[in-house]
Amino acid sequence: MKQLEVQIMGQSYLLGCPDGGEAKLHQAVQRVDVAMCKIRDGGKVRARDRIAVLAALNLAFDVANLSNAQSELSSDNSAPESLTLDRVNHEAVLAPLIARLDKLLANDGRLF
Secondary structure, eight states, X not given: OEEEEEEETTEEEEEEEOTTOHHHHHHHHHHHHHHHHHHHHXXXXXXXXXXXXXXXHHHHXXXXXXXXXXXXXXXXXXXXXXXXXXXXXXXXXXXHHHHHHHHHHTTOOOBO
């Protein structure tokens, strides 16, 4: 397992990454960074932990919507198997990242 240093909202994090998973981790980090910066730049929420929770909820909501859409396609028996596998991969990647973000930001009492 490799460790990668990434930046989310200007803050450095050292994350564990399985071999060969660097590109997917960087994509996930980029999605989280964009989601958090969008909330921060909206100006209504300034606390990093609240921004992280809102971003995690937004991303989880997007994953749930994607899962529902894929389930509807799968029930038609017309969806390729790769769509179901993609959903599983997204959930497998996002859940640990969200849990790790929650843990890392739990003690962050700083405000922007």
